[in-house]
Amino acid sequence: MGNWVVNHWLAVLCLVAWLGLNVFLFVHAFLKYEKDDKYYYTREILGFCSRTLRKSLDHNLTFHKLVAYMICIFTAIHIIAHLFNFERYSRSHHVTTITLASVLSSLHHDKEGGFWLNPIQSPDMTVLYVTFTTIAGLSGVIITIALILMVTSSMEFIRRHYFELFWYTHHLFIIYMVCLWIHGLGGIVRGQTEKSMNESHPHKCAQSFEKWDDHDPDCKEPQFEGHPPESWKWTLAPVALYIFERFLRFYRSQQKVVITKVVMHPSKVLELQMKKHGFSMEVGQYIFVKCPSISFLEWHPFTLTSAPEEDFFSIHIRAAGDWTENLIRVFEQQNSLIPRIEVDGPFGTASEDVFQYEVAVLVGAGIGVTPFASILKSIWFKLQHSDHKLKTQKIYFYWICRETGAFAWFKDLLTSLEQEMEESGKVGFLNYRLFLTGWNSNIAGHAALNFDKATDILTGLKQKTFFGRPMWDNEFSTIATTHPKSVVGVFLCGPLTLAKSLRKCCHRYSSLDPRKVQFYFNQENF
């Protein structure tokens, strides 16, 4: 637990501050409606009233989800509270005796000027009617339905397997924002006007409500007003930022991208090498790619597999769904024209930090090796140019894969790296392990037969392929004993279950003494 706090203290601090601010604002607004004299008569009918506060601050995915959950919770509270309000407003028309509430409810409905308190204008009106004929009610229903549709299509299951459904449904947020802004236009939540408070303050006049229509100069009938909508004040800045970002993406996409090379690798992996004017990248960054001839609206993220030192940038695309399969098919037809590609980015991820650590542990599962391809290539270039600014002393690279076919395109890189290490005499710099998890007894038998050969039968590399999954406890304890005083960065691009075990190992093998070995876990995931 102590290690977890040390690793995440900044995120925790921000979260606590944000939650604290939310709680404070909620309580502040709540107390305003509970205690302020302006709402004395409002409280009379309603008992109490609550207001929701929603802020949309999009920072990153986790925060976005947290905000979404808060919106859902507050929406539920808001709706339930207003349900009670409407019920009580409705009931105050139907009481048999004359009470303060019933008198208040019948005030001002026949005159012009809108000084009424009870939005339900007459005893015959049902709450359903009021809901669907007022701006607040109708917009409320619309935005709640939009919210529910967005939430159900954002469930992990739908997102992972039917991404386009999630992506298109999520654009309902436009309806959500617009209706949210107009939600408060009706001014249904009301308080006494300033003028009316001066003439007949509730503390003075509330008891004598039966005499209000006797033209008593001391206590006249109170007059009420709503206030203008306020949601837009909270959401205007983030919405402006979002619009600006979309516009920026559109502007960037209009710039020309030249495809210099197309390589079809086995296992349906397509490599695209491209050039774009003014494009500069760091290791492990990703770009968003759009192909208008396949889909006009979809942008898909891909990690860059080229090093910053190269004069082109490249991505490796695996067939994993509609869009990618269509793209690969289009490029496979060599006789047709090459389709236009639009690129937005590059955007940074945790891989940029690799060179900040003395010792780096890189773990890539399957196609998740792509950010590390970029890093390893960059290392090769840096070694060639004897870059002494490299902080990294040692790299442990783990590639976990299910089938051998996917190795092929990466094999060349590893072979050349092996050669480079030998030539420059830095054999110990890069320590890599390849794990084949989809093995069967056939492959294992074959490997056992060729045990004595110098190179691996599957990959031709000097480092033998391991079968099965790595035993992380062993690996981490070996690293911890080999580097007892270093700060080790662990980088993963792979599934969540692997992230959990790696995170656990990081916490377990980091010593509590900050001078001794420390493991820091960084994950990137799309």
Add this chain to the structure above:
Amino acid sequence: MGQIEWAMWANEQALASGLILITGGIVATAGRFTQWYFGAYSIVAGVFVCLLEYPRGRRRKGATMERCGQKCMTTVVKLFGPLTRNYYIRAVLHLLLSVPAGFLLATILGTVCLAIASVIYLLAAIRGEQWMPIEPRPTERPQVGGTIKQPPSNPPPRPPAEARKKPSEEEAAAAATGVGGGAQVNPIPVTDEVV
């Protein structure tokens, strides 16, 4: 969008609608709103919808992640056969269930959400989708050492064919200390090590 299984989204939507119906129903009943008996109906309908929709169906391609603890509900839902398999029936059922909750403001949200789920189920049914239960895959790998009960009875090096034609007791006794023969007695103990 070609590979979308609408039923999966309809399932999520229906489950959410069930929860909303329950919540709205509780608010209406607890607050004793006018016509609160619609709220009571809404709770019952919501619970029924949740139970029906909780077991997730199997995807057409690839593995499907089960919801936590859905196994027992899967067996119950499977029992009804075509009634639960067919999405037309589900679409109509949800539409009918949603109507009575529409009379009360507290539960009308549940009505609309369930009606939307019904429409999506209709779309799924038109595209020929069906509810298939997630069955646990039978474990294929038997114990590696399980089939080895006895070491081979006549391992090499074997004596030439003539010697094997007449196994007599003296030969068997003589062979016991040496090579070949009938039942093999191992010179060093053999253990079955299962890794």
